[in-house]
Amino acid sequence: MSSKKKVALVVGAQGVIGRNLVNHLTELGDWEIIGLSRRGGESSGPVRHVPVDLLDVDDCGAKLAALTDVTHIFYAAYQERPTWAELVPPNLGMLVNVIETVEPVAKGLEHISLMQGYKVYGAHLGPFKTPARESDPKHMPPEFNVDQEEYLENRQKGASWTWSAIRPSVVCGFALGNPMNLAMVIGAYGAISKELGLPLRFPGKPGAYDKLLEMTDAGLLAKATVWAATDPRCANQAFNINNGDLFRWNEMWPKIAKFFDLEVASPLPMSLDVVMADKEPLWNEMIEKYGLEPHPYKDVSSWAFGDFVFSWDYDMFADGSKARRFGFHEYVDTEEMFLKILADFRRNRIIP
Template identity: 45%
Template structure:
């Protein structure tokens, strides 16, 4: 890891990616960390908390002026919108407002990192070229990732600061209220199966059960973002990041069933939205019986996201050769990563 130091502003600090990066920089020697979002996480020791309205240019400038020591921005904010075109306006404007403010009020700005994902390659639209590489042709827009990267690349020209973009696949971090938190979906689904005496059936189609898939450990994600934000050889580029291996749900599923202490079921294609729609009371009973943290089911999971994850009948594979060539070689067994992520949820009394 680079020996660079500075002040990391983590924008969208309550999300899966943002919280992961915040935990990494908090307490790291030589670094100060700032948790920034409309509602910053309450439980952050060792980091400043900044409530910022990214849709308000004046508020952005005021908050950055109050934290003018910012040197590195990690932009992991996301604003949902009803359609892809509306997503562009919502998410591009937040980035523009923040960069405008940082250029005006943070004279020591050195780097801006964008948190993107495999949606860059069109994995939300259907089968795509795999293994996906950073210079693959773009799919037909709209895609707000494209607009954000085009903006930051154009704005950076001739400036002292640099940019980078991480394209991560399925980060297995923990956050509340995030629609893209895969490990919580598996954690609650498996826990409810056990409570009801049901086997762990696979809710997606057989094609998903057998397709190749990748995930990313939170530590690897945070280290990679730190790496690309501080290594000169990574400046002004995008990089795929995963654990570096592949797995199939078919092979992982028995290990997940064993974790929950239930029989391994079979492929039973059901919408999680429909299947779990009446299970809120079951979850409430589990919370009370096991002394779990008192979150309602809809505070933890978005079952529609689960239907998307388990509805993909094609390979989701990214090449990580590019970042490896820069010297970043961290990797992890993804089946072990999944079990570790679930164990963390259990240890933190999120699941029984």
């Protein structure tokens, strides 16, 4: 690891991945951190937040061209779009705007870390080869994760910096207002089920209840991301990062129900995005009744993402042994992860 000054540029610093990454870098104590996001944030200690529209080239130039001290770029930004093809232009464009603004001025740049996911393996399209491995062949485009990695590979040729691609499963952590936070989906769904006097029913597709899958804890992911960015052995490599265990919803669901003191009833396929669309008035009543923090309903409900995850009626896991072979040996028990995050939501008055 380099002993010189380390300056991290965390792109997407307000998402569940970015926030945990900023927290981990802060705890390490030897990093200066610059967080980029659309809405910015409160700067304190070694962390400085910069609000920027990453799709606006001029705004990127105005806000990022002075970041000459950056040594590591951690890219975890994402913009949602309704189709796979529509995801490509904004998500590739944001990465290009960041790199082509910062790289020419950051003469001490050492590494660019790219956050990806199992979409690289076609996991979002249907049943795919499991366990997925970093060496697996590519699938038919469109896929912005692949386009981003190819851009980095081409940009890196002849450069002094290196890159890494980090591929987590579903990332779970404490964050609000994130379109892909499964833990918050479960927390809000469980709380509303209890308020209505209902058992906790698994809402996914028939067949999804008993398939094998895995998760990635956001704190574990932060550690792995910094490890890959600072260990020379990881240069220009991709790594699957997961908790290290597998589970099935039919075993996990009763344990989640127990957290809410709820009974479990038979699964009932339903779109959360549809059946929870009218629950905002109820949520507002719950805020008053239980003295919850007044977070808008839209910030605690990622129902469409919940529908996506609960639709996987096929195995969803990847081989994480490459990271272990390269030296990363951390793991997280997934049951403990879910219960800890739900307890954090309760302690912070997000759910009753």
